[in-house]
Amino acid sequence: MATITAGVATPHIPAIGAAIDNGRSNEPYWKPVFAGYEFSKRWISEARPDVVILVYNDHASAFSLDIVPTFAIGCAERFQPADEGWGPRPVPVVEGHAELAAHLAQSIIQEDFDLTIINRMDVDHGLTVPLSLLFGQPERWPVRVIPIAVNVVLYPPPSGNRCFALGKAIRRAVDSFDQDLNVQVWGTGGMSHQLQGPRAGLINREWDNRWLDGLIEDPETLARMPHIEYVREAGSEGIELVMWLTMRGALNPKVRTVHRFYHVPASNTAVGHVILENAS
Amino acid sequence: MALDKPYADVPGTVIFDADQARKGYHLNQFCMSLMKAENRERFKRDQRAYLDDWPMTEEQKQAVLARDYNRMIALGGNIYFLAKIFSSDGKSFQYAAATMTGMSQEEYARMMLQGGRSIEGNRRTAELSAKEKK
Numbered sequence: 024m025a026t027i028t029a030g031v032a033t034p035h036i037p038a039i040g041a042a043i044d045n046g047r048s049n050e051p052y053w054k055p056v057f058a059g060y061e062f063s064k065r066w067i068s069e070a071r072p073d074v075v076i077l078v079y080n081d082h083a084s085a086f087s088l089d090i091v092p093t094f095a096i097g098c099a100e101r102f103q104p105a106d107e108g109w110g111p112r113p114v115p116v117v118e119g120h121a122e123l124a125a126h127l128a129q130s131i132i133q134e135d136f137d138l139t140i141i142n143r144m145d146v147d148h149g150l151t152v153p154l155s156l157l158f159g160q161p162e163r164w165p166v167r168v169i170p171i172a173v174n175v176v177l178y179p180p181p182s183g184n185r186c187f188a189l190g191k192a193i194r195r196a197v198d199s200f201d202q203d204l205n206v207q208v209w210g211t212g213g214m215s216h217q218l219q220g221p222r223a224g225l226i227n228r229e230w231d232n233r234w235l236d237g238l239i240e241d242p243e244t245l246a247r248m249p250h251i252e253y254v255r256e257a258g259s260e261g262i263e264l265v266m267w268l269t270m271r272g273a274l275n276p277k278v279r280t281v282h283r284f285y286h287v288p289a290s291n292t293a294v295g296h297v298i299l300e301n302a303s
Numbered sequence: 304m305a306l307d308k309p310y311a312d313v314p315g316t317v318i319f320d321a322d323q324a325r326k327g328y329h330l331n332q333f334c335m336s337l338m339k340a341e342n343r344e345r346f347k348r349d350q351r352a353y354l355d356d357w358p359m360t361e362e363q364k365q366a367v368l369a370r371d372y373n374r375m376i377a378l379g380g381n382i383y384f385l386a387k388i389f390s391s392d393g394k395s396f397q398y399a400a401a402t403m404t405g406m407s408q409e410e411y412a413r414m415m416l417q418g419g420r421s422i423e424g425n426r427r428t429a430e431l432s433a434k435e436k437k
Contacts, residue, residue: 108390222315226419
């Protein structure tokens, strides 16, 4: 039987990807960011997931304004790294798990989530930077990935509650899959950041850390936070944090915090990173 | 009945909602076209001619030519779409963000290293104008 064993939350900042790709991760600016992932790399080499269900958002790469799905699931065998304007990142092709993805889609849609099914999609930094942070620069990714793309670009994104409930539906779907698979769910994005307008550069350290406490200890309450609070307190792009609630919804109500890291800045953004394992 | 937009009073912030997306549709789709290398080359060769292939407003075209990101956002652009323009120019997100704040990239980078822009006084436009009056 397939089992969800752990959840990971991490930002997907494009500048982090550029630092890795260009061999600049040892520079004084980047060192403290990557230091927060040393434990995580060791942890994942022991945790050895077969599949990561990776909740992220596309940044106008696969989806233009022609079609904007609120929740989309990648059911393909493989996904190519996207050319976002400077050529594709030099990272391996992302291999999917089409069989589990099809099972997820069928189960979750029957739980009232109207997922969009994607059979051809390029994946941008939102998906590949988290893989680089946890796995470094391998010849091929040591894991299969099922992308779950959430619209957080065109307002409004789905509510925190809806994202949290999606996580619970993912959990039930994985639990009912017959193959023996070690599955992790990752939530990506955030934390506080604003990339646009005269308020760009906004960081709210206290709010971010309170939010992390809530994510770990009382996600039911946190999931009810309205969008306006994210926009006001964590910046217009801080709203990406709703995607972390999907990861949390897929875990047990009680979790063990294996790793927690917070650092400012990486480019324009506050880096928050946690690893959670199910506790009973 | 008009939609409630509680985010209208967040200072220095334009939320890319359905109304903005409607205004900016062609501007943003032009940006998407820059994801292809051959289009980037054509754009760089003659920006004006390239823009004229798109049914954008003259104001939007002028904002693109001037690389005025605040203006592009006011006219319906979204930062993730506009990113294709500054990426084609070989510029970073931090560069683009700095230009929108009126700071130099160095000043902006320093602010980020010192913990970023404070939330204090930046939650509501009313707070911001009260601060400016002091």
